[in-house]
Amino acid sequence: MMQNASARHRAAERTGIWFVGARGSVASTATLGLAAIAEGQAPPTGCVTAQEPFTSAGLPEFTDLVVGGHDISSVTMTKRAECLVETGMVPPRLFAAAHDALERADAEVRPGYDPHGGPGGESQQASAERLAADITSFRDRHALARVVVVDLSSTEPPVDLAPEHDDPAALLTALTDPARAVLPASSVSAYAAILAGAAYAAFTPSAGMGLPALAQLARERGIPVAGQDGKTGQTWLRTVMAPAFAARNLKVLSWAGTNLLGGGDGATLADPEAVRSKLSSKTRGLTALTGSDITPLHIDNVPDLGDIKVAWDHVHVEGFLGSRLTLQTTWSAHDSMLAAPLVLDLARLLALAHAAGISGPVPELGFFFKDPWGSDVHDAAEQSRALEGWVRSAAAQVQP
Amino acid sequence: MMQNASARHRAAERTGIWFVGARGSVASTATLGLAAIAEGQAPPTGCVTAQEPFTSAGLPEFTDLVVGGHDISSVTMTKRAECLVETGMVPPRLFAAAHDALERADAEVRPGYDPHGGPGGESQQASAERLAADITSFRDRHALARVVVVDLSSTEPPVDLAPEHDDPAALLTALTDPARAVLPASSVSAYAAILAGAAYAAFTPSAGMGLPALAQLARERGIPVAGQDGKTGQTWLRTVMAPAFAARNLKVLSWAGTNLLGGGDGATLADPEAVRSKLSSKTRGLTALTGSDITPLHIDNVPDLGDIKVAWDHVHVEGFLGSRLTLQTTWSAHDSMLAAPLVLDLARLLALAHAAGISGPVPELGFFFKDPWGSDVHDAAEQSRALEGWVRSAAAQVQP
Amino acid sequence: MMQNASARHRAAERTGIWFVGARGSVASTATLGLAAIAEGQAPPTGCVTAQEPFTSAGLPEFTDLVVGGHDISSVTMTKRAECLVETGMVPPRLFAAAHDALERADAEVRPGYDPHGGPGGESQQASAERLAADITSFRDRHALARVVVVDLSSTEPPVDLAPEHDDPAALLTALTDPARAVLPASSVSAYAAILAGAAYAAFTPSAGMGLPALAQLARERGIPVAGQDGKTGQTWLRTVMAPAFAARNLKVLSWAGTNLLGGGDGATLADPEAVRSKLSSKTRGLTALTGSDITPLHIDNVPDLGDIKVAWDHVHVEGFLGSRLTLQTTWSAHDSMLAAPLVLDLARLLALAHAAGISGPVPELGFFFKDPWGSDVHDAAEQSRALEGWVRSAAAQVQP
Amino acid sequence: MMQNASARHRAAERTGIWFVGARGSVASTATLGLAAIAEGQAPPTGCVTAQEPFTSAGLPEFTDLVVGGHDISSVTMTKRAECLVETGMVPPRLFAAAHDALERADAEVRPGYDPHGGPGGESQQASAERLAADITSFRDRHALARVVVVDLSSTEPPVDLAPEHDDPAALLTALTDPARAVLPASSVSAYAAILAGAAYAAFTPSAGMGLPALAQLARERGIPVAGQDGKTGQTWLRTVMAPAFAARNLKVLSWAGTNLLGGGDGATLADPEAVRSKLSSKTRGLTALTGSDITPLHIDNVPDLGDIKVAWDHVHVEGFLGSRLTLQTTWSAHDSMLAAPLVLDLARLLALAHAAGISGPVPELGFFFKDPWGSDVHDAAEQSRALEGWVRSAAAQVQP
C-alpha cells in the first residue's frame, strides 16, 4: 500500500519518538541507550537496524531521534534510570553519560490519559485532543519531520468489546460523550496518535490501535501502524525453534512454560486480569506453529528478581517410530534491555514507513511482535526475511 | 550441475540403500523403521521428505526401498534391534512387525573392509573392487534402478593427509600397492561407491568421500555425493538458534556445551582420537555463525544412558548497552531415532539427484550435515529453504 | 508412646497391605513390584527399609506381605499395570513375572466408598462398617497378624471444616445420620481403618485421618497412623536443599517451581479445587525451612507425559555482600516408581509400630511426608536420622 | 586432642588473618567484606559462624580481625577489588566503604615465595624463614593473640611425591640445600606457618600442608590445620544431594558435570596440569558417596563470564524396578562471593582451635572442604552436625 508520497527523501530527517509510558522501565532504558549510542558511548548491540540491509536504507540516524512522551507517574525518567543502575542492570558509566539527555527527555513528558483520573467531566475526544496537541507541539518545537508514538505503558486487562469498537462513525460519536469512556486508556493514546498524524507502534498487549475501528481510521488517515506486544524473549525463542521442529517433521506434543519476573511489569502482571492479555498473546503463535494446544504457561511476580526475566520451557516432541525427545530451555535476561533496542528499531522503521507513505498495519513489521497485525506469520526466520525485503523496497520508494 | 540426463523419470523406481555399518544402531533403526512405515505400522514422523514439497517431487516411495550393506561385526541387525527394544528405545510391537524385514536386510549384509583385518596381502584397490562387487550384485539381484551408499560406520580418528589424498592419479596408483594402506576404511568404502556408480552420503565425520581426490573422482564419474556428519541434535539446535541471535544483532560471547551418551557411538567416542573428528565438525559451524571461538565442547561416554544423548548448552550473549543474557538448553533424545529418518531422507533425495544426473557434492543437501560439503551455509532455516528450492528444481529436471 | 505390648515378636509375621485406591497407578505399581521383589526378580531399589538399620529391625519380609484393597474403578490392577507397561514405565519381563500376583491381589479388591455413589440411604457409619468388614475379612481369611491401610486414592479438594471434625463424640453421632455426609470419602476410609483396628498411612493430601476427631479416635483405639502426602520428588528435593542453604547462612529470596505430569494424578490435579490441597502441602515445608513466602508453584496436566513427572525449580538466593546466586533443578521421574517403594516401606514400618503398641501419629515417620503429622521437622537429613533412631528403639521394644 | 591450654579465654582476642595470595579475587573479596561487616555496612550473610551455635562460642569478632598476607603480584588489593566492582560483582557502595581498609590491608602484603623467582641462591629453609618473619612481625606490630594463615593462592599442578615428603627429618635437611627446591610453593608457605606458630587452612587443592611430613611437623609443633580445597559450590551441592539419594536407597548410575568460569581462577585452570589437582579433589567425595565412578567432569575457561561460575550437573539414577530418573542442576554464582565468607569462618574457627590447644588436622572442619583432612565424611549434613558439636566442645574447653 505504498503511495507515491511527497514525503520522499524525508525518512532520514529529525524524527520524534513519543513514548506512552515514558517513565517506565523500557522507555527509560531506550532513552538512556539512545543517548549513549548517539554519543558514541555504547555500540548499538541489540538493534536490528544497526545491521545490513537496514544501515543502507536511509533510516533516521540515532543522532536524529528526539524523545518525549506521556506518563501518569511523577517519578522522572532520570530517577527511574537511577533505580535501574542500583539493581545492576545499567552501568553507572552510561547513566552518567546519559544523565543530561534523560533530563531533557523528561522535560518533554506530559501528563498522560489516566483512566482512574477522577471525575474530570472531559469527554475522551477532548482528552485525545489534548494528548494529540502535546505531540504536535513537540513536533513543532523541535522541528521534527515526523513523530512515531510507541506505546510502552502498563499492560491493561483485556477489553470487553463494544459495537463502537468495530464502527468508526459510532466510535467518533461515543467519544464526544463526557459520560462515557468507550475506549481503554491505551486506545485513547492510539487515537491521539491518529489525530496528531503520527506513526504508531503497540509494544504492549493492550487494546491500543488493535480495535478495528481505530485500525480503519489509521488506514484512512495515512498513519502506518505496527503491533502487537513486543516479541523479545521466551516467545521469540519459541518462534525460532517451533518452525525448526516442523521442518524436521518432528511433532510437538506439548510446550509448557513458566516466566518469573519482578520490576514494574512483574507487579502489573501479578494482577490476574492484566496477565490474561499477556498469556493469550504469548500462546497464540505457538499453537499456530506447532498445532498443539497443550501449552500451559505461567507468569509469576518474583520481586527479588527485579528486571530480570527467567523463562523455562519444556518441549515434549514425538519423533521417529513414536519415540520421544525433550528440549528444555532456560532464558535469563534483563527484560528492558531486550525491549529497548527493538523500540528504537521500530521508531526508525516506522519513520521510513511514514516517509514512504505507507498507511495502516505493516505486516512485515511482524518480526517485532508476539501477535503481528496484518499477518499470520510467526516463524522468526521467515519474519526476518520479510522484514529485510520490506526495508529494501520501502527504501527504494523513498530514495528512488 | 544438472545434466539433461537419460535417467529421467527414474527417481521413483526401486532403489537400494547400502549401509556401511549396516549392523550399527542407526542402520538397524533405519531398517526397522523403514519396514514399519512401508507396512503402515508407523507414520513417517521425523522424515523431512514425508512433507511438502518433497511428497510431490517423485522420490522413491518407502515401499520402493531395499536395504543391504557392509559391516565387520557378526551381531545381526535383528539382534541389534532386539537390544534396542530392551533398552526401551524401540517398541516391541514395531520390532515384531519388522522382524522379517530385518532378517531379509541382514541376509544382504556382506563383510566390510576391516582396517585391522590382518595381513591379507590384498591391495586397497582389490578390497574396493570386492566391496563394489557386493553393491552391484545387490543392485542386479534386486533389479534396482540405483543404489545409494550411506556411511553409518563407527567414527574414525582424523586422517593424516598425504599427497595422494589431493591427487586422483597418484591415489589410483597408490591403491594398487598391496604394501600400502593409503586410505582410511571409510574412504575405501567411498571409493567402492564410485566404482559401483552408486550415490553416496557420509553421515559420519570420518574422511570418507571428503578427501579431495575422491570428491573429484565422484564428480568425474557422475556420482552425486552429500556430507558430512549428520546434523541431528545439539548441532542442529545450535544452527537454529545462532542465526536468530545474529538477526537480533545480539552478540554471542561464548557457547559452551557438553554431550553425554552411551551406546556404540558413546564407546567409540570415548577414544580421544576418534572424538577429535566429531568435536571439530561440531564447532566449525558454530564459530562461523557466531564469530565467537569460545566454544568449549565435550563428549562423555556414559554407558548407563544407552542410546540416549543428553546435551547441555550454555550460551552467553551480549545485548543492549553491554548487558548480558544467558540461554541454556538441555536436549534429551534417542540418538538413533533422530538419525534414522534423516538417513531415509538422504537415500530418497540422492536417488533423485542421481536420476537428475547431478554429480559431485550437492550443496543443497547441507541441511542434513554438521559440515556441509560444497557449502558454507550453516543456518538451518536458510538450509531448509535451499533444500526445498533444490528438490523442486531437481524434480522438474527429472519429470519435466 | 510405646506400650509394653503383648504384640511383641509379632512384627515379622504375615501382614496385610490394604490399599484405598488399589487399582490406581501407585497401588498397582507397588503390588507388581512387591511380587517382583518377593520372587527375586528385582532388587528392592528405592525401598528405604531394604537398608541398614532397617534390615535388622525385624520388619515383615517382602514375602510376608499380602495385598488387598478398595477402589471405585472397575479397571483391574492387572489391566492398569498393563497400561503402565505400554507407556514404557514397567518392563514387560516384570509384568509377566507378577501377572498372577496382580490377579490374586485384584481378587481381594472390594468396592470402595463412593461419595457420588447415588442415593443409597446408607449412613456413613454403615458405609465405614462395611469397609471395615472387608478389611477384617481379608485379615481373617489370610490369617494375617495385622493389616496396614494405605490411602492411595485420588486427591480430594480441601474440606470445609465442620465442628464435628474436631469433636469425636459429635462426629460419631453425625455419622449415624443417613441424611448427612459429614466426612469426605478419604475420612470414611480412615474411620474404617480405626474400626478394623488397622494401622493407617495417608499418602495423599486428602483429609483422611487428618481431621482432629479421627486422629484422636486413632490414638484412643491404639492405631498407629502416619501422614500426610507422600514426599517423593520435587518436595523431597527441596527439603534436602533448603536446610543446606540455611547451614551456609545463605538466604533464600524466592523458590519458584512448576510441575508437569500426565496420568491419573495429572488428570485429577487439572481440577483447580483438587490441586489446592496438593499445592498447600507442597509449599508449607518450604516456607518453614527458608523463611521466604515467595514460592509460586504450579501443577500442569500434560497428558502426553503419561506417568512422567517433570519438575523445574528456580531458587534465588542472597549471599555474601548482597550478591545473588541461582540454583535451578530439573527433576524427571516416573512418579509411581518413586512412590511405590515408599508405600511398601510404610507398610513394613507401621507393622512394626503396631507390633510395638504405638498409637496415634508417629512423628518419626515424617521422613515420608510433605506435611508430617505430629512434627514440624521438614529437613530430610534430620528426618532420616530421626527415622533410624525410631526404628532401632521400636525394634528393641518388640524384640528386646 | 584438646590440651588444657594456657591459651584459655583467648580465642576472642585480636586475631590476624594472613592470606597467601592476598591480592587474588577471594582474598580481596574477603578483606573488603570483612571491613563492610565490621563497619556495619553489610550483614554477615554467607558466614556460617554468624549463626548459632557459633555466635555463642567466643570466636573472635569480625572487628577483632586484622588482615595481611603474601602475594607475588604487584596489583594491589584495592585495584583488584575495583576490578570486581567493574564486573558488577561488588557493589560500588561497599567498595567505597571498604576503601581505606583495603589500603591498610594491602600495606601489610609482603612478597611471597615465587617458585619461578629467578636464581636467588637462597635455600627453601631461608625462604620459609623470611615468610615466617613476615608473619611474626605482623603479629607483633598489631599485638595479635594469634595469626591464622589461609592459602588462597593460585592452584598448583599436582606434585610428584619425593621420599622427603613423607619424612620430616629428611625434609628439614633437604630444605637447607640451596640447590634443591624439594617443596612446591604452597608447601613453602605451609612450612612458614609452622615456623611462625600460626594456624593454617588450605583453601586450594595445592599440596600445601597436605604433604605427610609437614602435617606431622604441624602436629608436633601444636599448630591446628584444616584443609583441603574449599567446598563452595557444585561440589557442596553434590555432597548435599548424594547422601539424600542414598537414604532413599536410590542408586546413582552416573553423575556428570561441567563447570564454566572466567576470572583468575578460570585462567589458572585453563592449564591442563593445574586443573588435574582440582578435578581429582572434586570427584573423590562423589565417588565415595555414590559408589559410582562414572563421573565425567570438566572445567572450562570462559573469560566472558568473569568471576561467575556456572556449573551443570546431570545425575542418572536407578530406582524401583530398574526405572530411571534424572536430576539436572544448574548453579550460577560469583565464585569469590561463595568462598570469602567461608574463609572468614575458617579464620575464626581456627583461632578457637588454636586457643583450645588443638594441633594437627581438625577433622570436624571437613565441612569446609572438598577433600577433608583427617576425615572420610563427605555428607554435608553430617559434616554440619559434626562442626556444631566440635565448636561447642572446643568453646567449652576455652571458656569452661
Ligand SMILES: NC(=O)c1ccc[n+]([C@@H]2O[C@H](COP(=O)([O-])OP(=O)(O)OC[C@H]3O[C@@H](n4cnc5c(N)ncnc54)[C@H](O)[C@@H]3O)[C@@H](O)[C@H]2O)c1
Ligand atoms: N521485554 C519487555 O520488557 C517487554 C516485552 C513485551 C512487552 N512489554 C510491555 O511493555 C510495557 C512496558 O513495560 P515496562 O517494563 O517498561 O513497564 P513499567 O511498569 O516499568 O512501565 C510502564 C509505565 O507506563 C506508565 N503508565 C501506566 N498507565 C499509563 C497511562 N494510562 N498513560 C501513560 N502512561 C501510563 C506507568 O506509569 C509506567 O511508567 C508493558 O506493557 C510490557 O508488558 C515489555
Ligand SMILES: NC(=O)c1ccc[n+]([C@@H]2O[C@H](COP(=O)([O-])OP(=O)(O)OC[C@H]3O[C@@H](n4cnc5c(N)ncnc54)[C@H](O)[C@@H]3O)[C@@H](O)[C@H]2O)c1
Ligand atoms: N544422531 C546420531 O545417531 C548420529 C548423528 C551424526 C552422526 N552419527 C554417526 O553415525 C555413525 C553410526 O552411529 P551408530 O550409533 O549407529 O554407531 P554404532 O557403533 O552403533 O554402529 C557402527 C557400526 O559400524 C560398523 N563398522 C565399524 N567399522 C566398520 C568398517 N570398517 N566397515 C563397515 N562397518 C564398520 C560397526 O561394526 C557397527 O556395527 C557414527 O559414526 C556416528 O558418529 C550419528
Ligand SMILES: NC(=O)c1ccc[n+]([C@@H]2O[C@H](COP(=O)([O-])OP(=O)(O)OC[C@H]3O[C@@H](n4cnc5c(N)ncnc54)[C@H](O)[C@@H]3O)[C@@H](O)[C@H]2O)c1
Ligand atoms: N509420586 C507419587 O506418585 C505421589 C506422591 C505423593 C502423593 N501421591 C498421591 O497418591 C495418590 C494416588 O496417585 P496415583 O497416581 O496412583 O493416582 P491414580 O489416579 O492413578 O489412582 C487413584 C485411584 O483411586 C481410586 N479412587 C478414587 N476415589 C476413590 C474412593 N473414594 N475410594 C477408593 N478408591 C478411589 C481411583 O479409582 C484410582 O484407581 C494421589 O492422591 C496422589 O496425589 C502420589
Ligand SMILES: NC(=O)c1ccc[n+]([C@@H]2O[C@H](COP(=O)([O-])OP(=O)(O)OC[C@H]3O[C@@H](n4cnc5c(N)ncnc54)[C@H](O)[C@@H]3O)[C@@H](O)[C@H]2O)c1
Ligand atoms: N569458590 C572459590 O572461589 C574457590 C573454591 C575453592 C577453591 N578456591 C581456590 O582459591 C584459590 C584462589 O582463587 P582466586 O579466584 O582468588 O584466584 P586468583 O587467581 O584471583 O588469585 C590467586 C592469587 O594468588 C597469587 N599467587 C600466585 N602464586 C603465589 C605464590 N607463590 N605466593 C603467593 N601468592 C601467589 C596470585 O598472584 C593471585 O593474586 C584458587 O586456588 C582456587 O582454586 C576458590
Ligand code: NA
Ligand atoms: Na496476526
Ligand code: NA
Ligand atoms: Na506437621
